[in-house]
Ligand SMILES: Nc1ncnc2c1ncn2[C@@H]1O[C@H](COP(=O)(O)OP(=O)(O)OP(=O)(O)O)[C@@H](O)[C@H]1O
Ligand code: SF4
């Protein structure tokens with residue numbers, strides 16, 4: 001059994017109206033049926049664009065949000081059903097590191113006081129002296145000097161503050177750390193240092209991570225398994241290498257096609273799928289496949305009516321799309337039917353791109369992308385054209 005298992009987790013926020021906000025007029029389907037497993041000592045990377053429900057899912061694991069439905073099984077116990085008092089003991093074992101370290105650190109407390117607070121609440125260390133020793137040890141582990149204890153959050157740089165956030169989680173000796181956008185607020189040069197620190201700590205302390213990010217490059221190296229989220233649900237999940245070598249879901253293909261390739265020749269010729277349009281509102285998600293309003297491969301049958309389940313397509317590579325096999329085989333082509341706002345560029349050289357990117361696709365080292373106007377085809381010129389496209393059969 002995995003250390004952390006989510007089964008059909010849903011978090012729906014009621015939308016209230018009325019003078020006293022006493023009428024529920026709808027729901028925000030922020031997380032809508034997510035199942036995933038995180039193995040002990042491993043890292044699960046969760047990616048997806050802003051608003052797709054990543055933070056809500058992370059908070060649900062810690063029961064910081066009410067879970068509408070589903071199970072969150074941690075070390076054999078379903079946390080979703082646990083009374084609040086019993087949940088307290090599990091809170092220590094599951095910690096969270098936030099995106100904005102300054103916002104999550106009390107500016108009026110010094111670092112020792114911030115770190116000791118949680119320790120005292122969870123009865124770690126028998127007295128202040130013992131807690132102080134532990135704090136010193138953890139500060140050294142995260143690469144901060146011991147004199148940091150008497151200083152205040154504003155005296156540190158962004159990267160150092162994130163180290164304090166990590167130290168605050170570590171002093172509680174957790175098993176799992178949920179890192180929500182742990183480096184998105186940091187300079188690119190500092191991002192790698194913090195990611196490396198997380199990896200070192202995982203190795204030395206045997207930690208298990210759920211790392212949330214909107215940036216594929218951030219989760220790539222640290223993750224064993226990556227899950228791609230779209231509008232409250234997982235659309236693809238695979239071992240990290242397999243996902244980068246061959247994304248299978250149209251949404252992941254689009255995300256990956258936006259990552260530059262370090263070989264200028266391949267970069268010029270590779271397929272680029274630019275998704276237009278915003279994420280639909282999670283208060284009113286599209287029926288059927290949630291991605292069908294933006295999918296460049298959308299088909300007339302099933303896509304708008306049946307929600308595709310996340311199915312294993314082999315070797316643990318799971319995809320939620322009715323046409324995975326056909327898209328791989330090329331028997332279902334990209335289509336510019338009504339409802340799609342996609343711009344599709346030149347011919348596919350995906351395999352070549354993947355070979356090169358597998359070699360040394362360190363995005364930091366990647367040369368600046370050569371700007372070449374792709375041979376674009378507007379998805380939808382006008383409403384009349386859209387109607388006509390709707391009537392005509394799709395490829
Ligand atoms: N307490 C809440 N009440 C109502 N709606 C909420 C609440 N918290 C989040 N939401 C909504 O749920 C959806 C998912 O939000 P969430 O913060 O989980 O997204 P995210 O993937 O973490 O985005 P980001 O990358 O911007 O952090 C959003 O539409 C958000 O507005
Ligand atoms: S089910 Fe249809 S709309 Fe959804 S990703 Fe697959 S092809 Fe696109």
Ligand SMILES: [Mg+2]
Nearest residue numbers: 054055056180
């Ligand atoms: Mg978030």
